Amino acid sequence: MDQFDIIVIGGGSAGSAAAGRLSEDGRRRVCLLEAGGSNDTIRVKTPGFMPFIPEASNWRFETVPQKGLNGRLGYQPRGRGLGGSSAINAMVYIRGNRFDYDQWAALGCIGWSYDDVLPYFRRAEHNERGADAFHGGDGPLNVMDQRWPNPGSKAFVASAAALQLGANPDFNGAAQDGFGLYQVTQKDGERWSAARAYLTPRPNLTIRTGALVERLVIEEGRVTGVAVRFGGQQEVLRASGGVVLSAGAFGSPQILMLSGIGPAAHLSGQGIPVALHREAVGSDLQDHIDYVSSWETQSRDFFGDSLAGTWRMAKAVIEHRFKRTGIMTTCFAEGGGFWRTSADVPAADIQYHFVPAMLEDHGREKVKGHGFSIHACVLRPESRGTVRLASSDPAAAPAIDPNFLDDPRDIAVLRKGVRLSHRIAEAPPLSDYKPKDRYPIDLDNDAELDALIRERADTVYHPVGTCRMGSDDFSVVDPTLKARGIDGLWIADASVMPRLVSGNTNAPSIMIGERAADFVKAALA
Numbered sequence: 001m002d003q004f005d006i007i008v009i010g011g012g013s014a015g016s017a018a019a020g021r022l023s024e025d026g027r028r029r030v031c032l033l034e035a036g037g038s039n040d041t042i043r044v045k046t047p048g049f050m051p052f053i054p055e056a057s058n059w060r061f062e063t064v065p066q067k068g069l070n071g072r073l074g075y076q077p078r079g080r081g082l083g084g085s086s087a088i089n090a091m092v093y094i095r096g097n098r099f100d101y102d103q104w105a106a107l108g109c110i111g112w113s114y115d116d117v118l119p120y121f122r123r124a125e126h127n128e129r130g131a132d133a134f135h136g137g138d139g140p141l142n143v144m145d146q147r148w149p150n151p152g153s154k155a156f157v158a159s160a161a162a163l164q165l166g167a168n169p170d171f172n173g174a175a176q177d178g179f180g181l182y183q184v185t186q187k188d189g190e191r192w193s194a195a196r197a198y199l200t201p202r203p204n205l206t207i208r209t210g211a212l213v214e215r216l217v218i219e220e221g222r223v224t225g226v227a228v229r230f231g232g233q234q235e236v237l238r239a240s241g242g243v244v245l246s247a248g249a250f251g252s253p254q255i256l257m258l259s260g261i262g263p264a265a266h267l268s269g270q271g272i273p274v275a276l277h278r279e280a281v282g283s284d285l286q287d288h289i290d291y292v293s294s295w296e297t298q299s300r301d302f303f304g305d306s307l308a309g310t311w312r313m314a315k316a317v318i319e320h321r322f323k324r325t326g327i328m329t330t331c332f333a334e335g336g337g338f339w340r341t342s343a344d345v346p347a348a349d350i351q352y353h354f355v356p357a358m359l360e361d362h363g364r365e366k367v368k369g370h371g372f373s374i375h376a377c378v379l380r381p382e383s384r385g386t387v388r389l390a391s392s393d394p395a396a397a398p399a400i401d402p403n404f405l406d407d408p409r410d411i412a413v414l415r416k417g418v419r420l421s422h423r424i425a426e427a428p429p430l431s432d433y434k435p436k437d438r439y440p441i442d443l444d445n446d447a448e449l450d451a452l453i454r455e456r457a458d459t460v461y462h463p464v465g466t467c468r469m470g471s472d473d474f475s476v477v478d479p480t481l482k483a484r485g486i487d488g489l490w491i492a493d494a495s496v497m498p499r500l501v502s503g504n505t506n507a508p509s510i511m512i513g514e515r516a517a518d519f520v521k522a523a524l525a
């Protein structure tokens with residue numbers, strides 16, 4: 001039986017940050033348990049290989065049938081292996097809006113206002129543009145400008161400017177609104193996952209991959225270890241100081257429920273003895289519903305499936321192997337913007353991602369020819385869903401129900417977002433490519449547009465909220481990320497966000513991992 005001071009479950013964005021920080025002063029024996037592998041392969045590290053990431057690095061979940069999406073099953077990719085979702089994501093570096101964190105604080109997350117979290121974003125970050133009041137200069141997470149943005153991505157930004165939408169060279173600076181090229185979590189032209197940033201080899205940091213955590217070991221109201229499966233073998237690992245649960249927005253509530261912590265009636269229905277009734281475990285699921293408009297072009301500037309495209313990619317792979325430059329450094333979601341659908345919203349409520357390729361079904365369906373896509377997503381959705389156990393088998397996928405478009409306010413916002421995507425595509429210089437809309441409809445007709453949205457919209461991969469933080473008795477963790485009603489347990493990942501942030505969720509998850517390390521250190525001092 002192995003004995004540690006702290007066990008961190010999940011080597012993803014937050015778990016890597018937490019384990020790295022908890023082990024860096026050498027004073028604690030830290031064990032990081034990760035179900036997947038090391039992810040140390042060129043298919044993960046080369047940004048442009050994102051469509052070819054190994055299947056073993058992705059849980060490839062599906063949702064239950066979505067009423068709001070004509071009964072379709074949504075796709076929910078999640079990273080598996082060191083780096084977690086930061087090893088398969090689009091590398092866009094965005095923190096969200098000041099409003100989000102001030103709202104968290106107003107909801108009871110004392111100590112999580114924007115001014116409270118900014119030092120942790122800065123501490124995490126090494127921005128190659130240099131440090132300033134908003135950015136860090138010597139953190140482990142490398143952030144850089146894109147090495148080779150596609151000419152079409154620059155045209156997207158120029159088309160937005162032609163509509164007087166305003167340029168923004170730094171979405172993580174003083175103001176978020178506007179359009180520009182995203183900064184990326186890359187270093188020297190390679191993907192810079194949270195694992196590469198934080199998991200420095202150290203004698204006091206044990207990293208075990210291929211370790212599927214089945215449940216927490218709870219003794220007299222305290223988490224004292226974890227039961228884990230390595231291949232066919234089951235083991236119990238002990239943690240004298242406690243456990244940090246960082247298995248992500250689906251994995252963390254699943255492990256809690258398998259351990260008897262969650263909605264009592266649901267657990268009983270699964271035949272799991274109830275250790276702690278907590279209705280909020282697996283509840284409050286929020287995710288960014290997203291619609292991808294897509295256009296075909298004659299221009300081969302864009303990525304595409306053609307002889308010329310394949311030849312260009314082959315040369316680019318060689319260039320990248322030797323110099324780490326060229327089109328294989330693409331993050332695909334190269335350009336973007338934040339836009340308010342009305343003057344009275346507190347912050348942008350639509351985010352755009354411009355992709356210099358025609359996307360269909362999350363890139364899983366090959367599209368012949370060349371072209372581009374514009375994602376529009378609803379930044380602060382009102383719909384709420386759940387994660388529940390589909391089975392008491394820890395190796396089974398959980399039942400994920402984002403309940404997309406349940407609240408009519410979400411589709412009303414999305415409609416406006418999609419209409420603007422099309423206005424941008426029709427403005428010069430993007431219009432000079434003579435883009436041909438792949439799904440032409442009468443965009444001014446609400447019923448037609450709603451039908452198309454319900455037929456094609458899905459996630460842009462930002463599920464949160466399933467172990468919500470708060471100061472109320474019903475929240476899962478308190479504002480120091482400690483689980484309520486049970487000792488020796490902290491939760492640190494996207495699941496603790498009480499509200500979805502207005503942006504991508506990797507940097508916020510890393511910030512949460514950074515903070516968890518400080519809270520655990522303080523509690524154990």
Ligand SMILES: Cc1cc2nc3c(=O)[nH]c(=O)nc-3n(C[C@H](O)[C@H](O)[C@H](O)COP(=O)(O)OP(=O)(O)OC[C@H]3O[C@@H](n4cnc5c(N)ncnc54)[C@H](O)[C@@H]3O)c2cc1C
Pocket residue numbers: 009010011012013014015033034035036077078079080081082083084085086088089090091092093094211212213214246247248249251252255333460461462463492493494495504505506507509
């Ligand atoms: C395809 C895709 C594109 C994205 N693009 C972007 C982007 O461009 N920018 C951005 O900011 N965000 C992006 N995101 C979202 C962002 O990456 C995630 O929100 C963030 O990484 C979540 O961090 P986390 O720590 O909560 O969970 P994760 O990083 O998902 O980590 C959870 C870890 O726990 C492990 N785990 C789960 N269950 C168990 C178990 N039972 N036992 C052991 N280990 C377990 C998992 O294997 C995983 O490694 C994207 C996500 C995806 C999937």
